[in-house]
Amino acid sequence: MSRVKTLILAGLIAVPALALAVRLAGLVSIRADIIAMLWPLFVAAGLVTLAGLSLLRSPRWWPARITALVLAIGLIAAATPWAWLRTSSQSLPASQAPAEAPSETLRLVTLNVWAGNTDPDAAGRFLADGDFDVIALQEVSSAAGRTLDRIETSHPNQVGCRWRVRLLTRLPVNDAGCVDEEVLPAAWLSTTLQGEPVTIVAVHLARPVNESRHRRQVEGLAAWLAARPEHNLVLMGDFNVSQGSVLMRDLEAELAPLERVTIARRTWPSRHLSPVPVIGIDHVWLGPGLCAGAVRVGPHVGSDHRPVMAAVHACKGW
Known part of the structure; x- marks a missing residue:
């Protein structure tokens, strides 16, 4: 593998690893926890890694490629607030209590x-x-x-x-x-x-x-x-x-x-x-x-x- 490809692969491992570290750092650092709330940044880091791996098709150093793949998928799975992806109505129901609830x-x-x-x-x-x-x-x-x-x-x-x-x-x-x-x-x-x-x-x-x-x-x-x-x-x-x-x-x-x-x-x-x-x-x-x-x-x-x-x-x- 060329030196350039080696550096690219190292970066593809470092990006999701660093992102995961920042999310875990929220346990000890308020400022890191504030950054960890911004989940699109971490999902983007995982997607960038996946995109890079799709372009890096060399069969060599497959353990490193699998490591980057696992880190990227793990980062996306951990960072994505799946419940937030569902939509919600923009208005409340008509001004009346549900039938099973009290009238007020x-x-x-x-x-x-x-x-x-x-x-x-x-x-x-x-x-x-x-x-x-x-x-x-x-x-x-x-x-x-x-x-x-x-x-x-x-x-x-x-x-x-x-x-x-x-x-x-x-x-x-x-x-x-x-x-x-x-x-x-x-x-x-x-x-x-x-x-x-x-x-x-x-x-x-x-x-x-x-x-x-x-x-x-x-x-x-x-x-x-x-x-x-x-x-x-x-x-x-x-x-x-x-x-x-x-x-x-x-x-x-x-x-x-x-x-x-x-x-x-x-x-x-x-x-x-x-x-x-x-x-x-x-x-x-x-x-x-x-x-x-x-x-x-x-x-x-x-x-x-x-x-x-x-x-x-x-x-x-x-």
Whole structure:
């Protein structure tokens, strides 16, 4: 085998091996875990290796070629979020509970409006037309003011907290407030579902690239939730953590017994950097007393995030 072919083969082994190492490095490095969330990079590395092997047809050094093949296939299999490849509807069902569920349903939506929103009118129309009971917004800046103009009349009960997190509802509010504004950008309110109190929390966690701040916010959120062990609780917002990452595994452990219902829901980036969303960093979590009848990702509304919608009802046996 020529020296050039030897170097090419060495590269075809090194590329998937390095990519696999980065994914595993997420166990010990936050920054590596952030990169590991970007699964298309790793799938592309595997495909490049496969393409290179298809062109490198020399019968010599077959053990090295098989090694590269196994690494490439293993990388693609491990990196591809198979559940995310299925599509989801862009809208919730009509405003009525499923026949087998209780008659009353909460229709919820969370959206990072984004300070750089390119079409705040589209965001406003989507929120106004969605027939939502509760709206959770993040990055509500002055540039997104037109978004709020469309919904402030229909959703007069509001709570706004530091760092541009806001909750709006058309339902009666029993109590409301902010969660430790010195540490955590989160707003909460208490309403009623079938005569029982329900607490709804909107949150916007820091990007994990700032590891100490992100972990401090997660710990603060977990501590606040532990001090309010409501059976019926909704937690939603921008968590800046994606499914399949070590960070998500840690977050799920911290927030237990809340259950994340945004499985296989891609929300970022929305027409920014990519024509379709690649990862899901916007989530909805439910307490043990609540169940989700439907969870959907909404359309592009000028933000780099897609909205997440959920129809939530009391679980059987409430």
